[in-house]
Amino acid sequence: MSGPAPARPPLLEVHDLTVNFSGSDGVARAVDGVDLTVEEGETVGLVGESGCGKSVTALAILRLVEPPGHIAHGSSVRLGGRDLLALGAKEIRAVRGNHVALVFQEPLSALNPVLRIGNQIAEAIRAHEAVTRGTARWRAVEMLTAVGIPDAKRRASAYAHQLSGGMRQRVLLAMALACRPQLLLADEPTTALDVTIQAEILELLDGLQRKLGMAVLLITHNLGIVAERTRRVYVMYAGQIVEEAATEQLFAAPAHPYTEGLLAAIPRLDERRDRLQAIPGQVPPATAWPEGCRFHPRCPHAWAKCGTEMPPLLELTPGHRARCWLVKEPERRKK
Amino acid sequence: MSPWRLAARRFARNRPALTGAVLVAALVLAALLGPLLTADPLAQPNPVRLQNQPPSAAHLLGTDPYSRDILSRTLHGARVSLVVGIGAALLAVTLGAGVGLTAGLAGRRTDQLLMRGVDVALSLPRIVLLLAVFAVWEEAPAAAVVLLIAVTGWFQTSRIVRASVLSLREADFVAAARALGTTGAGIVRRHLLPHVAAPVIVSASLDVGNIILLEAGLSYLGLGVRPPTPTWGNMIMDGKDVLFSAPWVALAPGLALVLTVVAFNLAGDGLRDALDPRAAA
Numbered sequence: 001m002s003g004p005a006p007a008r009p010p011l012l013e014v015h016d017l018t019v020n021f022s023g024s025d026g027v028a029r030a031v032d033g034v035d036l037t038v039e040e041g042e043t044v045g046l047v048g049e050s051g052c053g054k055s056v057t058a059l060a061i062l063r064l065v066e067p068p069g070h071i072a073h074g075s076s077v078r079l080g081g082r083d084l085l086a087l088g089a090k091e092i093r094a095v096r097g098n099h100v101a102l103v104f105q106e107p108l109s110a111l112n113p114v115l116r117i118g119n120q121i122a123e124a125i126r127a128h129e130a131v132t133r134g135t136a137r138w139r140a141v142e143m144l145t146a147v148g149i150p151d152a153k154r155r156a157s158a159y160a161h162q163l164s165g166g167m168r169q170r171v172l173l174a175m176a177l178a179c180r181p182q183l184l185l186a187d188e189p190t191t192a193l194d195v196t197i198q199a200e201i202l203e204l205l206d207g208l209q210r211k212l213g214m215a216v217l218l219i220t221h222n223l224g225i226v227a228e229r230t231r232r233v234y235v236m237y238a239g240q241i242v243e244e245a246a247t248e249q250l251f252a253a254p255a256h257p258y259t260e261g262l263l264a265a266i267p268r269l270d271e272r273r274d275r276l277q278a279i280p281g282q283v284p285p286a287t288a289w290p291e292g293c294r295f296h297p298r299c300p301h302a303w304a305k306c307g308t309e310m311p312p313l314l315e316l317t318p319g320h321r322a323r324c325w326l327v328k329e330p331e332r333r334k335k
Numbered sequence: 336m337s338p339w340r341l342a343a344r345r346f347a348r349n350r351p352a353l354t355g356a357v358l359v360a361a362l363v364l365a366a367l368l369g370p371l372l373t374a375d376p377l378a379q380p381n382p383v384r385l386q387n388q389p390p391s392a393a394h395l396l397g398t399d400p401y402s403r404d405i406l407s408r409t410l411h412g413a414r415v416s417l418v419v420g421i422g423a424a425l426l427a428v429t430l431g432a433g434v435g436l437t438a439g440l441a442g443r444r445t446d447q448l449l450m451r452g453v454d455v456a457l458s459l460p461r462i463v464l465l466l467a468v469f470a471v472w473e474e475a476p477a478a479a480v481v482l483l484i485a486v487t488g489w490f491q492t493s494r495i496v497r498a499s500v501l502s503l504r505e506a507d508f509v510a511a512a513r514a515l516g517t518t519g520a521g522i523v524r525r526h527l528l529p530h531v532a533a534p535v536i537v538s539a540s541l542d543v544g545n546i547i548l549l550e551a552g553l554s555y556l557g558l559g560v561r562p563p564t565p566t567w568g569n570m571i572m573d574g575k576d577v578l579f580s581a582p583w584v585a586l587a588p589g590l591a592l593v594l595t596v597v598a599f600n601l602a603g604d605g606l607r608d609a610l611d612p613r614a615a616a
Contacts, residue, residue: 112525
């Protein structure tokens, strides 16, 4: 490695993370050799189409992948230098919610319909801290206030169905942040919400992040959110990281044809278009990833080599890497 | 308002259900207090001259072929019926919920083993099984009757519980609780049991009526709780031979039996409508 070694290990360091699902039609490698790091306090985006392995990556970081899925040998997930994959059941449970929290995308179904929301938050606190029921409930109300729920004391005794979508997502955030985690894995936290509410929630998340000094891994398929909220981005395709760059870099000069395709698919206000531009084809099923580069069947630039040899992540500039042979042979790029 | 309070309100608005509940309460009260106020159900004041007396001031519901007071015997019989019905239903539901939870939460192997066992158990006719046991075990105490009826009656409940556990296990809020570090026991207590409770309560309350009928059937055949202890089943048996000359002998316990079973079924149906509004809609 060049340059001075960092004083501290990154907050989250995922290395060669592989998750297999064994089913009747063979083994599906949903996540295949993912490397990613998140520094303390940093917001990192993880983008990709549905089915590319984003959510499974998040679940795997907390070891929440359920059978038939399992994390392959050789994977490593380090949090502040500690190997999460080597922890016992009790130790990993102490990490979940306490050091690393996960918020889900469906705010209604992620709340228990028969529990009052205040009790649900209090329960998340009591899972990690030996506090009395009363203290936990008081802190739950405090958290509800912190996520901007008006009249939190009264709302704490409401049920999920009595709240609007935006309010529910705030409650989920309150639950996830109740123990002040260092890292929040936000899996499509705003997908189920209206655009205006989305902005509110992201604004709130920003504020809380600064206040608590926590890092966020923002998992989304919405590139607009990535552009506004993240410092660095990982692009995932077919279980692999295909491009990694500083956010500005990625939008200014995408290197992987898949990233280009994603960016081209965003409709723009300053351009007249009759049809939305789409990437032809679909993400292949995880049981049958194509030979060679996994994107080559959909790639406009592909040539023979792409169909036989899988490109590694090739560095363009420090911090900008892409899994594409074009990095080495830019002259093959079609205009 | 909490879901339980909402359910209570729905129940209170359901007239047949409320009638059933009031009747059940009245029956329980009668079974508790009645025997304290009436004559000894075993006393045979004059087996020759006072047998099969029609209702009178001395014997409000008349006397049976052994000159015993039918009112007193019916009230004592209510004790047996209710204790066996409610006791066995509670025990059966507890067993079924335990097995269902285990099957739903444990691995595939345990689940398959338990559920195939339940399949086999469900294929055996319960009544024949009970007849066989009590025919051999003549001196079976009431507790044994409760136990055996419960042990042969939890299979359906275990299936219901297992099915809801399997679907709840995949629920997002369970995943969310796990992601926030809740323990397995915490998830069972806070997230699974409250959801499983509703169908279990319904199945238990509907079971009571069936078990009371089953017990009456066994006693009618002279099995289970034995004479001279009064049960509605053996009282109907006593009245069988004098059905035309002294119909009141069989009529009192028969009516009590019908009333009880109807009351429990009304209340049970009401509970189902109240606890599962989707099924009622």
